[in-house]
Amino acid sequence: MLATYVIGLREGLEAALIVGIIAAFLKNNGRRLTGMWIGVVLAVALSIGVGVVLSLVEQSLPQAAQEAMETVIGAVAIFFVTGMLVWMNRHARSMRSELEEHAGAALKDGHAWALALMAFLAVLKEGFETSVFLLATFSASTDAALAALGASLGVLTAIAVGIGIYLGGVRINLSRFFRVTGGFLILVAAGLVVSTLRTAHEAGWLTGGQQRTVDLSAIVTPGSIPSALITGVLGIPADPRLIEVVGWFAYLIPVALFVFWPRAARPRADRVPRLQAALGAAAAVVAIALAVSWALPTTTAPGPLTLAAGASGTDGATTGTASLAGTRLTIALDGSDARTVTLDGPSTSVEHEGVNASQWTWTDDDSGSGPATLSLEDLATLSGGRLPIGINRAQQPGPFAAHWQISDEVSVWTAEGVLLDASSTRDAIVTLSGGGLTTERSVTVTGADLAHPDAGWHGATAEVSARAALAEARIETDNERLLWGVQVPAVLAVAAIALLLAAWRGRRRTRAHEAVEASPAPFTHPAHAAAP
Known part of the structure; x- marks a missing residue:
């Protein structure tokens, strides 16, 4: 509530100050205020409309898209508040005199409509910035109702101050006011950086730097004053991650130094370009150092995956190996020729052994054959110990002629270039005839057939677990490399260029x-100089 109150007060006061000065000028010069108030009302309506539309659009999106939109709104809000802090730091002292000068010039030229337009644009600018900033703050707030109440009270306070300025009964040191509130807003914006980084992670845009740093849960307990201050006002979560801590300090320190550095100790105007060049060069050096230090390392691919016979989860005898080289998968089963398959078709994203993996599945038909003749006992064995429905021992005593159609369904899982797992299950459709049958009957056999009792196979359990841990480590390394070797250097490079x-x-x-100061003064003839 306190954060949104200060936002509403600060943004609203700037707009109220502009409107109050313009209204005073129009009144003192005998002009009507109707046009100005129309512009103010339109600007307020447009600002509220922007906030409502953004909120409705966000609520209509899926969860991941909502997080992405909150990230964008948060980034825009940070940009707005930083620009406001920079502008106010430079112009707060002369803001009122500059406004009065522009207003006087407009009236002198007879352009009263220009003052109404100035009021409209001023309120629209502040209203739009307030809508975006408050929307981002609401998203990070633990109590949206209190946040809305704080913003409303802040705007009402700003309106009251603006009326006082218009009536001439209120005097305010704008430089000191914006300096004090600026310090608070720096903390709020730094907290907004933290929440924006978190929503970027939840949206899937920022995957690195998620190591936990400190645990504030003992301090930030729900309903407590520290929780209201740390989480509600400053936007710091109970479990800040590494990239969030880095982002908080990376925003807070330079902006605070810029706003609060003593004016007497600031460099002269002719030395500012040197300081900017030095900071830009330092940012470029750090960007290059990070990019080089996080260059892609050489990784050793794991050896062939041992295949075990039987159903998945129960390791039987070793039945072969599977290995992956690029997109070429080679399966070598004992007693059979090795077979190579290219994994270039469509895959499915699934979670396998706790790892986000890509799954390929295909079926090989007519890959084997079974006995040509089956007895009743053989048929019962194939059907799990009982005869298939519709076959009677007295009426169909067998033996039966059997025609086999066998299908092997092979599944392969890969993650980060690692062959995570592979398995095969065998199904067969046996068409029976003779043995007392008047018509052909089909029986489905799952898992094995008499000729191949261990036809099903899968990756050895211990090796699959080890490969899952390796893939998880590679994913984490790639995420860190993307963050510290690409994303952070890119941000630093942009800052260096700017x-x-x-x-x-x-x-x-x-x-x-x-050059202007060093140029000689224009020559004046002595006779002209002596002339009266």
Whole structure:
């Protein structure tokens, strides 16, 4: 509630200040306020509409898409509040005088509509920023009702201050006000960085840096004052992750230094480009160092997977091996020629042995044959110890002629280039004739046939578990490499480019100013100078 109150107060006060000054100018100059109020009402309605539309769109999306949208809104809100802090830090002292100057110029030129447009744009800008920032804060808040109440109270307070400014009974030190509230908003925005990084992870955009750092659950207990302050106001969760801690400090420290660094100790204008260039070069060096240190390492592929006979989960005798080289899978069963299959067809994403894996499944038909003749005892054995329904010992005593159609269903699971597991199950359809049967009968046999009692096979349990652990470790390593070797260096590279461009532009302005100062004064003839 406190965080949203300060947001509503600060953003609302800026808009109220602009509207109050414009209204005072119009009143003192005998102009009507109707146009200005129309612009203000339209801007407020549009701002509320933006917030409502964004909220409805977010609620209509699936869970993962909601997290992605919250991430985008959070990033935009961080950009807005940072830009506001930077602008206010530079212009808070002269904000009122600049507004009065622009308003006076507009009235002098007879452009009263320009003041109404100024009020409309000012309220629309602040309203849009407030909608996005509050929507992001609501998403991170533990109590949306209190957050909404705080925002409403903040806006109402800002309106009251604006009315006081208009009536002339309120004097406020804008520089000090924005400086104090700016310090609080820096903490709120840093917490918003944490929540944005978390929603990015939940959306699947940020998979690295999820190591737990500290456990604040003993302090951040629901309903307690520390919980309201740490989680509700500052947006810090009870289990901050490594990337969230890094993001919190990476935002808080430079922004706080920029806002609160003593003005007397700040570098002169001609030295700012050098500082920007030095910071840009440092960011580029760190980006390169991270990218190089997280370069792709050489990994050793595991050896062939041992195949065990029997149903999955029960290891029988070793029956062969399976190995994966790129997309080529080789299955070598004892007593049979090795067979190579290319895994280039469509796969299914599944969880196997606790690992997100890709599964390929295919069926081999007519891969074997069984006995040509079956007795009643053989038929009962194939059917699990009892005769199939519809066959009677007295009326169909056998033996039966048997025609076999056998199918082997092979499944293979891979993860991170590792052959995780492989299995095969054998099914057969036996068509019976003779032996007292008046018509042919079909019997389905699952798992084995008489000629191949151990036809089913699977990856050895211990080896599959070890390969699952290896695949999980590779996934975690790849996630960390993506974060620290690609994503963070990319952010640092963008920051380095922005700083270097700013340094280049600042240096150009400095040189142009120096050239103007060094240019000689225009020559004036003595006779002209002596003339009265």
